[in-house]
Structures are given as structure tokens and as C-alpha cells.
Amino acid sequence: MLFPPVGLEYVATSAQGLADKVTLLDLRYETELTDTEKLLEFIAREVDIICVAIGWDRQFEEICRLLNRMPGKIPLIVGGYKATEKVEELFKACPRIDIVVRGEGEETIQEILKGEPLKGILGISFRENGGVINNPNRPLPDIEGLKVPDNSLRRNEYNFSLNGISFKSMTFDSILTARGCPFKCKFCTFSLNPLGQKREYSSRSVSSVIREIESLKAGIIMFNDDNFFSEPQRAEQICDEIIKRNIKKRFIAQARIDIAKYPLLLQKMVKAGFKTLLIGVESPHDRILTQLNKGFDQATIRKSFSVLRKYPIFYHCYFIYGNIGETEEEMLYIGKFAREIGCDTISCTKLRIEKFSPLKELADKTPGYHVTEKGELYHDNCSHSDLKRISRKIKFTFFTPSRVLNIFWKNVFVVKFFTVQELLWLLLITPRLLLSMVVRENKRGRLNDSLKRLFVKNA
Numbered sequence: 001m002l003f004p005p006v007g008l009e010y011v012a013t014s015a016q017g018l019a020d021k022v023t024l025l026d027l028r029y030e031t032e033l034t035d036t037e038k039l040l041e042f043i044a045r046e047v048d049i050i051c052v053a054i055g056w057d058r059q060f061e062e063i064c065r066l067l068n069r070m071p072g073k074i075p076l077i078v079g080g081y082k083a084t085e086k087v088e089e090l091f092k093a094c095p096r097i098d099i100v101v102r103g104e105g106e107e108t109i110q111e112i113l114k115g116e117p118l119k120g121i122l123g124i125s126f127r128e129n130g131g132v133i134n135n136p137n138r139p140l141p142d143i144e145g146l147k148v149p150d151n152s153l154r155r156n157e158y159n160f161s162l163n164g165i166s167f168k169s170m171t172f173d174s175i176l177t178a179r180g181c182p183f184k185c186k187f188c189t190f191s192l193n194p195l196g197q198k199r200e201y202s203s204r205s206v207s208s209v210i211r212e213i214e215s216l217k218a219g220i221i222m223f224n225d226d227n228f229f230s231e232p233q234r235a236e237q238i239c240d241e242i243i244k245r246n247i248k249k250r251f252i253a254q255a256r257i258d259i260a261k262y263p264l265l266l267q268k269m270v271k272a273g274f275k276t277l278l279i280g281v282e283s284p285h286d287r288i289l290t291q292l293n294k295g296f297d298q299a300t301i302r303k304s305f306s307v308l309r310k311y312p313i314f315y316h317c318y319f320i321y322g323n324i325g326e327t328e329e330e331m332l333y334i335g336k337f338a339r340e341i342g343c344d345t346i347s348c349t350k351l352r353i354e355k356f357s358p359l360k361e362l363a364d365k366t367p368g369y370h371v372t373e374k375g376e377l378y379h380d381n382c383s384h385s386d387l388k389r390i391s392r393k394i395k396f397t398f399f400t401p402s403r404v405l406n407i408f409w410k411n412v413f414v415v416k417f418f419t420v421q422e423l424l425w426l427l428l429i430t431p432r433l434l435l436s437m438v439v440r441e442n443k444r445g446r447l448n449d450s451l452k453r454l455f456v457k458n459a
């Protein structure tokens with residue numbers, strides 16, 4: 001709940017002026033309207049066109065059920081990453097849906113609201129005479145021409161909250177300064193949209209990025225770009241401007257290890273307020289890194305982190321396990337390797353092979369591997385539950401009690417992510433947090449196992 005729904009905000013902003021009133025609802029934050037009956041009542045009373053974003057897999061069935069209950073004959077349009085991926089499924093599961101907008105929606109929504117004939121609108125699928133018509137894809141727009149999200153449409157602030165306890169003065173927002181990524185890692189669908197089109201890298205001007213940052217009220221800003229540092233010079237100019245204008249915010253960005261090649265940029269980032277980098281390391285193994293076409297090897301990762309560690313930045317690193325041909329032993333090395341190179345925190349994700357993934361062919365022809373409809377990969381000798389067990393082991397190898405202390409120490413004294421006030425709040429809620437973790441593990445029937453793994457042995 002930290003970040004706003006950026007894609008939907010772009011679409012809502014470009015719809016302005018074409019409808020009398022645009023109401024943007026983030027149902028995670030709506031207190032009254034999370035009650036379905038009240039939401040349906042509100043829609044029946046106030047709304048002429050319903051536009052819904054479906055961004056990811058989570059709660060897909062619940063979303064379909066809700067869409068089917070939309071009142072009356074109000075036109076229902078859906079869009080977003082997941083909607084684009086699941087056009088046929090959505091039309092089948094949700095008789096109430098009239099139009100699915102595929103891919104980037106800013107221009108498409110404008111044409112729909114202007115009442116242009118659906119047959120001529122690129123990038124939509126719609127119902128006609130009992131069937132579904134899929135119009136051709138829409139060419140990707142130039143990012144500089146798109147209006148940035150109008151924050152006055154928001155009905156809530158985005159702030160830090162842990163286990164239902166929120167801290168109102170720790171506010172979050174996000175900004176998108178570029179779309180696409182120039183790299184071609186084979187597992188990655190970030191810049192490969194669900195239509196299989198590669199979003200060629202396209203960035204906004206430094207001045208427009210700075211204008212947007214200055215207009216944001218929140219104190220902590222996440223750069224949603226797939227890799228904020230794709231153009232190191234541009235990133236450096238953005239840092240220069242932030243420093244020159246004395247903009248006091250804390251920034252989080254996604255990056256590649258290549259950033260270690262630019263020490264001046266790293267220095268400027270620290271000065272500008274970059275506190276956390278989210279880095280895709282993916283694997284410690286050269287064979288896997290080559291298979292994923294990541295563009296670096298283990299030696300380069302080690303060398304890069306020996307540079308990165310010198311800067312007061314918090315490094316959250318992503319790893320992928322369950323790769324094609326990866327042994328259990330190789331997967332289990334991830335936790336140890338992450339400690340060796342100096343990651344501060346890690347998250348591990350099972351390899352996913354989605355519809356247009358270039359790894360699909362390799363998975364199909366490698367004996368013993370299967371890809372489920374959901375894009376999950378498993379092997380005859382390594383089932384989903386085996387992978388789950390392995391992932392838990394990796395986590396426990398990495399997140400030892402000393403690591404947890406280190407995370408706290410680095411955030412507070414090295415990176416200085418938290419202000420004194422925030423720190424006091426965190427200390428105050430720590431007992432409640434620990435208690436809720438104990439309750440959770442107990443509920444899952446694995447409290448003893450977790451404590452043993454944490455304090456005795458991760459076997």
C-alpha cells in the first residue's frame with residue numbers, strides 16, 4: 001500500500017477534460033467503499049463509465065466476481081498489465097466487460113471517451129454480435145508527449161504502515177522518468193509488454209523530471225523506471241539538479257550492478273538523497289547468468305559490490321531460483337553468496353516463464369521441465385513444494401539475527417534513511433510487530449521450525 005497505482009493515474013489524467021468529472025478510487029485506501037454493497041451503490045449513483053486497472057495476478061478471481069456485479073448498463077472498460085495478458089479469459093469470465101484496453105492506455109482512453117467508432121480504435125478488444133473483435137495493437141507513444149499524473153485526483157495520501165499501524169508523516173510517492181529498458185535479460189518481462197512487444201527505452205527530459213519531483217509532496221520517492229540508470233549521464237544531471245535546487249527527499253530506485261562503474265554518479269546520488277537501490281543480481285552462477293542473458297558474471301558481481309559497499313546506500317538485491325538445470329545445492333548457495341558480496345536484504349523469486357518469454361523454448365526442450373498455465377516452472381524431481389522449502393532455506397541462511405541487527409544499524413546510522421521521529425515510532429511498534437510475526441508463524445504451524453532455523457540450524 002506504499003505506492004499509488006501509477007498506470008491508472010496516467011490513464012485518469014489523460015481522461016481529464018473528456019468527462020465532466022474523473023473520480024480516481026484506490027480501493028486499498030477507500031474506507032467506506034471497500035464495502036462492496038456501498039461501492040456498487042456509489043457506482044450506480046455517480047458513475048457513467050467504469051474504468052478498472054488489473055495490474056497483477058493477485059485476487060484475479062475476486063476481481064472478476066466484483067466486475068460481474070457492476071450495476072446496470074454502465075460501460076465497463078478494463079486495462080492494465082494483467083488485463084492485457086488475459087484478454088480472452090476476461091471476456092469469458094466477465095460478461096459485464098465491454099472493452100479491454102491492451103497495452104499503454106493514455107491515447108486509447110481518449111479516443112474511447114471522444115466516442116470514436118470502436119472499430120477504428122487501435123489497441124482495444126471489444127464485444128460485437130456475441131463475439132470479440134481484437135483491433136490491431138497501438139504503436140507505443142512518445143513518452144515526452146504524455147501528461148504526468150495529476151495528483152489532485154488522489155483521495156488519499158500514501159504513507160508507511162506496518163501491520164495496520166500507519167505512520168502519517170512518512171509519505172510515499174512514485175515517479176516514472178522513462179519507459180522500457182535497453183537490456184534484454186531473457187527472464188525479464190519488465191519491458192516486454194504482455195503483447196510480446198519490447199518497449200524500446202524512451203526517457204523524459206531532465207527538466208520535466210525535476211518539475212515533477214518538485215511538485216510531489218511526499219518525502220520518499222520511488223523511481224518506477226525499470227532501471228533508472230540506463231543513461232548514466234542523464235541520471236547524473238538529475239542528481240545535479242536535485243542538489244542545486246536543494247530538494248530534500250529520500251529516493252529509492254531500481255538499478256543494475258553496472259552502476260558501480262560510475263563512482264562520480266554514486267557520489268552525487270548519495271548527496272542527492274538516494275538511500276536505497278533495488279538491484280537485480282539474479283544468480284551467483286555463471287552458467288545461469290549466461291542462460292538468463294544478464295550480461296555479467298560472478299566475478300563482475302563481486303567486483304561491483306566491492307565498489308558499491310563503499311557508499312552509504314542500502315542494497316536490496318533480487319535473486320531468481322529454480323532456473324533451468326539449476327541444482328538444489330546451487331540454489332541454496334544464494335543466501336551465502338548474498339552475504340559474501342554485501343547485499344543488505346534480498347528477495348528470491350522462482351523463475352517464471354510467461355507467454356512470450358524467450359526461455360520458453362529452452363524449458364520445453366529440456367527433459368523433465370514443465371511450465372504451468374500460470375507461468376510457473378517446475379521439474380519432475382523438484383516440485384512446487386520443494387522450491388518453497390528451498391526458498392525458505394535460502395531466506396533463513398541470509399536473514400540471521402545478526403543480519404536483522406545489521407539492517408537496522410545500516411538504515412539508521414549509515415544510510416540514515418529514518419528520521420529520529422520515525423525511529424522512535426519504529427521502536428515503539430517493534431514489540432507489536434514481533435508479536436504479530438509470532439502469531440503468523442504459529443498460525444501456519446511452523447513457529448518451532450522458524451525459531452530453530454533462526455537460532456539453531458537452518459537444516
Ligand code: B12
Nearest residue numbers: 003007051052053056057079080081101104105189190224
Ligand atoms: C514499480 C513496480 C512495482 C512497485 C510499485 C508499483 C506501483 N507504484 O504501483 C512495487 C515494488 C510496489 C511492485 C510490486 C509488485 N509488482 Co510490480 N512492477 C513495477 C514496474 C517495474 C513498473 C510499474 C509502472 O509504474 N509501470 C508504468 C505504468 C505507466 O505502466 P502500467 O502500470 O502497465 O500502466 C499502463 C497500462 O497497463 C495501461 N493501464 C493500466 N491500468 C489501466 C486501466 C485502464 C482502465 C486502462 C484503460 C488502461 C490501463 O495504461 C497505463 C499507462 O500507459 C512493473 C514493470 C513495468 N515496467 O511496468 C512491475 C510489474 C507491474 N510488477 C509485477 C509484479 C508481479 C508485482 C508484485 C506482484 C510482485 C510480488 N511478487 O510481490 C507486487 C504486487 C504489489 C501489490 N500491490 O500487490 C509484474 C506484473 C506481472 C504480471 N504478469 O502479473 C510487473 C509487470 C513486472 C514483471 N514483469 O514481473 N511493483
Ligand code: SF4
Nearest residue numbers: 181183185188190226
Ligand atoms: S532485468 Fe532489468 S536490466 Fe534486464 S531487461 Fe529487465 S529491467 Fe532491463
